[in-house]
Amino acid sequence: MNINESVFFREATLRICGSLDIEKAMQRCLQYLSRFLPATRLCFHVYDRALGIVETIAMATTQNSQAMALRTPLDTRGRQQVEDQRSFRTKLVERMVEDAVAGPVVRQLGVTGDLSGLLLDLALEGNFVGTVSVFSEPDIKFNRHHVQLLSLLNEPFSIALANSLRYRELQTLRDKLADDNRYFQDEMQKITGQAVVGADLGLKGIMDMVRQVAPLESPVLLLGETGVGKEVLANAIHNLSPRSNGPMIRVNCGAIPDTLMDSELFGHEKGAFTGAFTRKRGRFERAHRGTVFLDEIGELPLEAQVRLLRVIQEKEIERVGGSETIRIDIRVIAATHRNLERMLNQSTFRKDLYFRLRVFPIAIPPLRHRREDIPALVQHFIQKKSREMKLFVKPTLSPGALDRLLQYTWPGNARELENAIERELIVCKGGVLSFDDLNIKSNKFKPVPPPPCESSQDERLELDAVMAGHIGKVLKMCNGRVEGDKGAARLLNINPSTLRKRMKKLGIPFGRRHVRMAREGVEHGEKTDTTRQRG
Ligand SMILES: Nc1ncnc2c1ncn2[C@@H]1O[C@H](COP(=O)(O)OP(=O)(O)OP(=O)(O)O)[C@@H](O)[C@H]1O
Incomplete structure (x- = not known):
């Protein structure tokens, strides 16, 4: 047969390099080759020199093709033959079954019959990549002419095999990453999926709200002093939501x-700025199909607030230095210990963003207003810290220790309690925990110091106290009268029965009791506050 070698080369190359799917490429190529050679199978193999193992990574017939990882160990003779043949590029094997290398491979593949074979060692830029083998039809032998024809395809076969190996490696890495990701998500789940201590006591009302909002897509704004458990509740919302199998990505806006803000949040393209050596996905992109937790949202600079608003509204981002718009499916939970309303007035927080985030606000009370949670939190932190510190004997509390903990006002909330327990475990070396060093005397029943931030936390969080004080003042002005033209309800512009309900809830006496107390000069705001602090 008269063959135009350049046409043969071009057509075979187009087929073997025409698809990243190596199975498809091999089958198309074999179908073409079989017009010129008595070829029935085409295989790619790699050789592990250290182990003396031939791995067949794909095999095609003219009807089908499959990727595989079939490993054939060679005996000493086979290994020696591979070494001896290193300098040969193409080899004609008259009877495959009898060959020290091809024989075991053919048997491993389950191919029978008296076949001859062509083996072509593939090299790219001087490096050995692997081997391609072509099996003949039974009882038909390849000849010198076939060897020469196949040798023309050394380079395209090498490129195809190298690409396929790279692709396979990428897939393995991708699977491994996905597996790691699943593992870390599970581990995170174990850590973050921790029970919310106090869920049935001091945080009962809060947990009711969490359960209400968790299944929805609405943004949630968690408010509360530092260390109060905002992140714990953000995790609880995520874990109870339909997105719980997706990622929960935390962004500490203050850190x-x-x-770096834009590149951290939205990611960047390779070369977007000095030091951007690779493309990087931002936190929003990573949170796709999950939840993004914007902690310390009050610390976000104004310019970043504008961009954040756009992401929340349009659910799409652009990486820094990129032009592609990427759609993202995220749910937003934000948290802050700052007084955002005051920040609105000072124009340091955008109104539009505030109203976007504040769809479902949850104000978490400080620990001093839910002392009933302290015993359970103490046990929780003792267990957690003992585990972390690898203490095998569970430490116990000395008599009076719990009382001391209950009397303290915990300006740093659960985090301060956690740290106090860790400190005590170190000092007591895992023995009996007494908390003698806790400065309770000076702290006991003192007004709670404002948290270390520019806003007054108590002012916002003790809304009930402010409300009680205001209602008390108006009642005084109205001589304790609730209803009528000169009643407090009219001045407060609310329905009298609503006012009574609220007064009852806030513990404000009405009727004769109120008049008597007012005469005695009892301020409702103070009364409510003191009651709460001791409660
Ligand atoms: N109800 C709770 N149950 C279990 N652990 C809690 C609870 N509340 C707080 N903690 C623990 O206290 C520590 C502080 O909680 P967290 O980080 O959630 O507070 P935060 O309000 O987010 O603080 P910040 O405002 O400083 O970010 C964490 O170690 C957390 O696990």
Whole structure:
């Protein structure tokens, strides 16, 4: 047969390099080759020199093709033959079954019959990549002419095999990453999926709200002093939501330098700025199909607030230095210990963003207003810290220790309690915990110091106290009268029965009792506050 070698080369190359799907490429190529050679099978193999193992990574017939990882160990003779043949590029094997290398491979593949074979060692830029083998039809032998024809395809076969190996490696890495990801998500789940201590006591009302909002897509704004458990509740919302199998990505808005904010949140393309050596996905992109937890949202600079608003509204981002718009499916939970309303007035927080985030606000009370949670939190932290510190004997509390803990006002909330327990475990070396060092005397029943931030937390969080004080003042002005033209309800512009309900809830006496107390000069705001602090 007269063959135009350049046409043969071009057509075979187009087929073997025409698809990243190596199975498809091999089958198309074999179908073409079989017009010129008595070829029935085409295989790619790699050789592990250290182990003396031939791995067949794909095999095609003219009807089908499959990727595989079939490993054939060679005996000493086979290994020696591979070494001896290193300098040969193409080899004609008259009878495959009798060959020290091809024989075991053919048997491993389950191919029978008296076949001859062509083996072509593939090299790219001087490096050995693997081997391609072509099996003949039974009882038909390849000849020198076939060897020469197949040798023309060394380079395209090498490229195809190298690409396929790279692709396979990428897939393995991708599977491994996905597996790691699943593992870490599970581990995170174990850590973050922790029970919310106090869920049935001091945080009962809060947990009711969490359960209400968790199944929805609505943004949630968690408010509360530092260390009060905002992140714990953000995790609880995520874990109870339909997105619980997706990622929960936390962004500490106060910890990212302004200059890195955009690239951290939205990611960047390779070369977008000095030091951007690779493409990086931002936190929003990573949170796709999950939840993004924007902690310390009050710390976000104004410019970043504008961009955040756009992401929340349009659910799409652009990486820094990129032009592609990427759609993202995220649910947003934000948290802050700051007084956002005051920040609105000071124009340091955008109104539009505030109203977007504040769809479902949850204000978490400080620990001093839910002392009933302290015993369970103490046990929880003792267990957690003992585990972390690898203490095998569970430490116990000395008599009076719990009382001391209950009397303290915990300006740093659960986090401060956690730290106090860790400190005590270190000092007591895992023995009996007494908390003698806790400065309770000076702290006991003192007004709670404002948290270390520019806003007054108590002012916002003790809304009930403010409300009680205001209602008390108006009642005084109205001589204790609730209803009528000169009643407090009219001045407060609410329905009298609503006012009574609220007064009852806030513990404000009405009727004769109120008049008597007012005469005695009892301020409702103070009364409510003191009651709460001791409660
Ligand atoms: N109800 C709770 N149950 C179990 N652990 C809690 C609870 N509340 C707080 N903690 C623990 O206390 C520590 C502080 O909680 P967390 O980080 O959630 O507070 P935060 O309000 O987010 O603080 P910040 O405002 O400083 O970010 C964490 O170790 C957390 O696990």
